[in-house]
Amino acid sequence: MSVLVYTESDSGKFKKNAFEVASYANAVAKLLGTTATAISINANENESLGQYGISKILNVSSDQLKTFNAKAYTKAITQAAKQEGAKVIIVSSSSDTKFLAPIVAAKLEAGYVSNVVTAPESANPFTVKRTVFSNKGYAHTQIHTDNKVIGLSNNSFGLVENKTSVSIEDFSPELNDSDFSTKSIEVDKVVGKTSIADADIVVSGGRGLKGPENWGMIEELADILGAATACSKPVSDMGWRPHSEHVGQTGKPVASNLYIAIGISGAIQHLAGVSASKTKVVINTDPEAPFFKAADYGIVGDAFEVVPKLIEKLKEFKAQNA
Amino acid sequence: MKILVCISNVPDTTSKINFTEGDTKFDTNGVQFVINPNDEFGLTRAMWFKEKQGAIVHVASVGGSTAEPTIRKALAIGADEAIRVNAEPTDGHFVAQQLAAVVKNGGYDLIIAGRESIDYNGGMVPGILATLLDMNFVNMCIDIEVDGNNVQASREIDGGKEKIKTTLPLVIGGQKGLVQESDLRIPNMRGIMMARKKTLNVVEPIEATVATSDIKFDKPAPKGAVKLVDANNVEELVQLLHNEAKVI
Ligand SMILES: Cc1cc2nc3c(=O)[nH]c(=O)nc-3n(C[C@H](O)[C@H](O)[C@H](O)COP(=O)(O)OP(=O)(O)OC[C@H]3O[C@@H](n4cnc5c(N)ncnc54)[C@H](O)[C@@H]3O)c2cc1C
Ligand SMILES: Nc1ncnc2c1ncn2[C@@H]1O[C@H](COP(=O)(O)O)[C@@H](O)[C@H]1O
Numbered sequence: 368m369s370v371l372v373y374t375e376s377d378s379g380k381f382k383k384n385a386f387e388v389a390s391y392a393n394a395v396a397k398l399l400g401t402t403a404t405a406i407s408i409n410a411n412e413n414e415s416l417g418q419y420g421i422s423k424i425l426n427v428s429s430d431q432l433k434t435f436n437a438k439a440y441t442k443a444i445t446q447a448a449k450q451e452g453a454k455v456i457i458v459s460s461s462s463d464t465k466f467l468a469p470i471v472a473a474k475l476e477a478g479y480v481s482n483v484v485t486a487p488e489s490a491n492p493f494t495v496k497r498t499v500f501s502n503k504g505y506a507h508t509q510i511h512t513d514n515k516v517i518g519l520s521n522n523s524f525g526l527v528e529n530k531t532s533v534s535i536e537d538f539s540p541e542l543n544d545s546d547f548s549t550k551s552i553e554v555d556k557v558v559g560k561t562s563i564a565d566a567d568i569v570v571s572g573g574r575g576l577k578g579p580e581n582w583g584m585i586e587e588l589a590d591i592l593g594a595a596t597a598c599s600k601p602v603s604d605m606g607w608r609p610h611s612e613h614v615g616q617t618g619k620p621v622a623s624n625l626y627i628a629i630g631i632s633g634a635i636q637h638l639a640g641v642s643a644s645k646t647k648v649v650i651n652t653d654p655e656a657p658f659f660k661a662a663d664y665g666i667v668g669d670a671f672e673v674v675p676k677l678i679e680k681l682k683e684f685k686a687q688n689a
Numbered sequence: 690m691k692i693l694v695c696i697s698n699v700p701d702t703t704s705k706i707n708f709t710e711g712d713t714k715f716d717t718n719g720v721q722f723v724i725n726p727n728d729e730f731g732l733t734r735a736m737w738f739k740e741k742q743g744a745i746v747h748v749a750s751v752g753g754s755t756a757e758p759t760i761r762k763a764l765a766i767g768a769d770e771a772i773r774v775n776a777e778p779t780d781g782h783f784v785a786q787q788l789a790a791v792v793k794n795g796g797y798d799l800i801i802a803g804r805e806s807i808d809y810n811g812g813m814v815p816g817i818l819a820t821l822l823d824m825n826f827v828n829m830c831i832d833i834e835v836d837g838n839n840v841q842a843s844r845e846i847d848g849g850k851e852k853i854k855t856t857l858p859l860v861i862g863g864q865k866g867l868v869q870e871s872d873l874r875i876p877n878m879r880g881i882m883m884a885r886k887k888t889l890n891v892v893e894p895i896e897a898t899v900a901t902s903d904i905k906f907d908k909p910a911p912k913g914a915v916k917l918v919d920a921n922n923v924e925e926l927v928q929l930l931h932n933e934a935k936v937i
Contacts, residue, residue: 435846437826462846466828469781469816478782478900481812494904499809500715503706506809506903518812549825549855554846562848568936592937604870610831611845616702616807617726617865625936636702642909646934648926649915659915664929668920676923684927684937 369404370396371453372421373444375461376410383565384459385410386419390527391519392457393420394486399455406447406538408432408440413535420529425451425538434551435463441470443540448475448514450538456516461564468518477514484523501616501639520643521564522622563614566595568625569644571614573599573637575630575651575670579607584674585629591681597621599631615640630670633658650674690744690835690857693795694732695788695802695814696763697725697778698756702807708906715808715906717755724759727803731863733872734833735801736767742835745769747795751778751787757889764884765876771887776894779902781809785817786897792822798857804829804864809903812862819860827853831866 372392374385385407392403404423405416409432413424425447432439444467448456456471458464460482472479480495484505488494492509495517499506563569570589572582582596589596596612603613614621616639626644630651631637638661641647649662650673659665666673700706701721709716724732738744748763749772750756760771772795774787792800800822802815819826825840827833831850832843835857842853842861876884918926930937 435851437828462829462844465812466816466844469813470820470826472782472813473785473817473820478780479811479813479817480901482810499903499906500700500706501807501810503908504708505907505909507905507907508901508903510901512898512900549827549853551851552854553852554849555851556846556849560848564847600870610866611849613865625930625934639702646930646936648930659917661912662915663913663934664918664926665915666918666920666923666926673920673923677926680924680927681937684931688931 368452368454369401369423370399370455370457371444371448371451372403372405372457373464374405374407374410374416375459375464376407379409379411381410381412381415382461384461384521385416386526387522387524388457388459388519389416389419389421390529391486391524393529394524394527395455395457398487398490404451404453406444408443414533417531417533418528419526420531422531422533424533424535426535427538427540429539431542434554436547436549436551437463437466437470438549439542439546441467441474442542442546444471445474446540447538454514456514458516458518460518460521464518468516472516475514475516476512477516478510478512479516479518480508480510481518482520483517484520486524498643502642503639520622522624522645561593561595563595563597563612563619563621566623568592568594568627569597569614569621569623570594570627570629571597571599571631572602572629573631574601582608584678588627588674588678588681591678591685599637628658628662629674631658632656633661690738690742690799691795691797692735692738692744692746692799692801693792693797694728694735694746694748694763694768695800696728696732696748696750696760697803697806697808698722698750698752698759699725699806699808702726706908708908712906713904722755722759724762725803725806727805727864729873730865730867731801731803731861732763732766732768733874734863734867736874737868738835739767747772747797749774749788749791751776751784753777760889761884762876764887764889765880766874767880769887771889773889773891774894775891779899781811781813782817782900783897785814785821787894788814788818789821790895791892792818799835800824800860802860802862804862815860815862822858822860825855825859826861827855827859828862830861830863833861833867
């Protein structure tokens, strides 16, 4: 028996969350007195997982799996779990893994718990802590089934180094045509820009910015910080920004290290989706804006004056610390 | 085309969340329940299929009788018939098994569920349901067109979107984007009157396995006071983020 973790990659490169779920898998394996095995699909530099406690890697190289396909990827993961006798399967919280995790769970008759934020609280009964009510609460959840699938929240466990020697084995899942009954025909993805899900820092703008023409300074601030850009719901509803940037309870969840909210009032639905971020900064003209109650740092002031200054100071800071 | 929209009955987005009975239960006291926002987008898309393509639209919810006002609201928005599976929705695995039985009995071509319920945020019912029924599945669906048996859909991915081709029968996990915010409908008087006459079938649950259970809840620790930085001293913010928060 071992713990199996699916380590995600994008164009051959491991995502940051791959190292986080690897670290987590190692912690779970230790708790269960076993080792952690990873399955990677079309990833280069598999050895790098050894830094985070993975001792064995099932390396899948397959042209058929070049683009993500939930059913086919699920098949690879479930077959790997069977081969390894793995009872606990760990995945991240990306769009792709949230797509495949419930399928994996149903196929393995496993209890699935998503949005898990800490290492298991006990192995027997197997209990994990997860966020519920859009980050307004936590549940301590027991999994009763033999097989278990855990979806780890982004940025919740962090990277834990644990140098381990790895063995890499090729693994060829058995796939057939029916696994491709849903087909990707076009992927439309911004290149060279971090997505909200993968970003360490997110810079977000609200209705206080008055119009789409004022997003230049938001983009510039995000650029300096290597951040992703996001927005409040009305901003995307009015078409100032694409829907994919809408964050909050009914938009994308944000769990970055730093979230900077500019001209956003901090409505409960907005806060629910971003409160998992570790440090929150608010810039708002209104000292009574609810966001000030939820933030760590705040500036009461006009975004059109504060943001350019912040950009300038950050440039100086970068120059000094380069 | 026969469509089933799965409706989760959830606390309104503005609800304050509290727990009761020694922090083992969600406290429903004073909480207003609504159609899960992701399901509302799905239901509105289903209305489009009804009006433009003559689809029949049923809604189903797994829940006690307290879920009926929410189900009636879905009927008032325009669904033709409703099914309530008379059981507490203990976890996503249980709900998916109940809905699978509903789908088998009703012979649906398209099942529209939501990406996640905003209460327990499981994000698992549609995926498990599709797998139990051996149907195609598209999660985080933001667009769907049906032509005969052929489906063209889009889903949100990290950093963009993806177009997908598939066929009915299909389950989707839907969200905003399926329709625009401005397309959402508030039930009018006529809809509400008609909803009273529509069929709401109450069926008993099938025997199902319970895979997970929540044994205790708690709330995040209250936040300390915000540190305010003067608008004329932005430099200080940069220093705090570097030295104190250590995020830059
Ligand atoms: C069912 C439902 C779901 C929802 N889900 C979401 C969600 O997921 N995400 C979300 O964001 N919202 C959501 N909302 C909407 C939410 O209730 C708020 O309406 C929304 O978050 C407000 O957006 P905002 O802060 O950009 O705009 P506003 O509330 O209009 O706030 C603008 C802020 O900008 C400030 N401001 C103005 N000028 C300046 C300036 N020059 N410089 C600095 N600050 C300035 C103002 O003081 C104000 O605080 C939802 C609502 C409902 C009903
Ligand atoms: N009790 C329920 N009754 C009917 N549908 C449900 C129920 N719970 C969840 N669903 C459906 O499954 C979707 C995802 O829910 P969940 O997996 O609980 O996050 C919801 O948006 C609904 O469409």
